[in-house]
Amino acid sequence: MTEWSIQELAKAAGTTSRTLRHYGDLGLLKPHRTGAGGYRFYDDTALVRLQRILLLRELGLGLPVIAEILGGERDTTTALHTHLELLEQERARICRQIDSVTTTLKKTEKGLPLMPEEVFDGFDHAQYKDEVIERWGSDVYTSSDKWWRSMSEQEKTSHLNAHKDIAAAFGKAAADGIGPESDTVQAITHRQFTWVKTGWQGKTPSADAFIGLGQMYVDDPRFRANYDVHGPGTAELIRDAMTVYAETNLR
Numbered sequence: 001m002t003e004w005s006i007q008e009l010a011k012a013a014g015t016t017s018r019t020l021r022h023y024g025d026l027g028l029l030k031p032h033r034t035g036a037g038g039y040r041f042y043d044d045t046a047l048v049r050l051q052r053i054l055l056l057r058e059l060g061l062g063l064p065v066i067a068e069i070l071g072g073e074r075d076t077t078t079a080l081h082t083h084l085e086l087l088e089q090e091r092a093r094i095c096r097q098i099d100s101v102t103t104t105l106k107k108t109e110k111g112l113p114l115m116p117e118e119v120f121d122g123f124d125h126a127q128y129k130d131e132v133i134e135r136w137g138s139d140v141y142t143s144s145d146k147w148w149r150s151m152s153e154q155e156k157t158s159h160l161n162a163h164k165d166i167a168a169a170f171g172k173a174a175a176d177g178i179g180p181e182s183d184t185v186q187a188i189t190h191r192q193f194t195w196v197k198t199g200w201q202g203k204t205p206s207a208d209a210f211i212g213l214g215q216m217y218v219d220d221p222r223f224r225a226n227y228d229v230h231g232p233g234t235a236e237l238i239r240d241a242m243t244v245y246a247e248t249n250l251r
Contacts, residue, residue: 002043002044003032003033003041003042003043004041004042004047005039005040005041005042006020006021006031006039006040006041006042009042009046009047009050013050013054015054020040020050021040023050023053023063024040026063026067027067028049028053028063028066028067028070029042029046029049029050029053030046031046032045032046048080049070052070052079052080052083053066053070055083055087056069056229061164061168062161062164065164065165065168068168068169068171068172069168069171069172069229069230069231071172078232079229079231079232082225082228082229082232083229085221085225086225086226086229089225159195159198159199162195163195166188166191166192166195167226167227167230167234167238168230169188169191170185170188170192170227170230170234170237170238170241171227171229171230171231171234172230172231173185173188173237174230174231174232174233174234174236174237175231180237180240180241180243180244181244185237185241186241186244186245186248188241189238189241189242189244189245190245192238192241192242192245193205193210193242193245193249196210196213204250205250206250207246207247207250207251208246210242210245210246210250211242211243211246211247213242214238214239214240214241214242214243214246215239217235217238217239218235218236218239223235
């Protein structure tokens with residue numbers, strides 16, 4: 001069986017031995033064995049787990065949330081398929097950005113007129129604009145977009161991290177087999193409702209709007225991928241939980 005020292009693994013992963021030891025101390029990345037003098041060695045399983053940790057870190061998740069996700073996973077292959085889908089989506093987006101900048105550069109050099117749809121292709125600040133307007137009207141989109149643009153980068157990060165924590169909690173509940181009607185899941189759903197309401201500038205979503213939003217999390221592959229990174233079935237649990245919440249609290 002092939003194994004790697006902590007120095008070899010850190011170098012291959014582009015990180016440091018100190019970071020790997022920290023992951024180990026948190027229970028995220030256990031060595032395959034510990035040799036003389038406390039030297040740590042890692043096997044293939046550790047390589048795959050470290051890849052998962054680094055991928056989740058690139059998505060902006062904190063270590064406590066990552067620990068919950070990895071702790072609740074029962075199928076590494078399914079989790080990797082989900083991450084592969086996310087990475088392919090990101091690659092497609094970056095390719096669009098490259099094409100956009102290339103087109104802008106060529107047209108600027110030649111003095112040709114620029115088209116907004118070319119200049120901003122691949123930039124995702126309004127990627128759900130059409131869906132939002134179609135489902136809930138232009139007022140909701142305009143208000144939310146204005147609110148988002150008015151926030152500082154720190155406020156934006158805080159808002160997004162709050163939702164990642166909510167999604168991770170749903171993922172853990174899905175892994176534990178907890179149903180959408182349970183008090184535990186409904187408490188998480190209330191956090192989801194509050195988060196959505198904040199993004200809608202304090203406007204309370206109607207029952208139908210909240211149910212429709214939950215359905216979109218399942219139907220739209222972009223949303224599904226972002227939720228199912230926390231474990232298979234997370235998007236479906238969120239949809240069902242939002243339906244229960246809406247029927248109970250918003251009718």
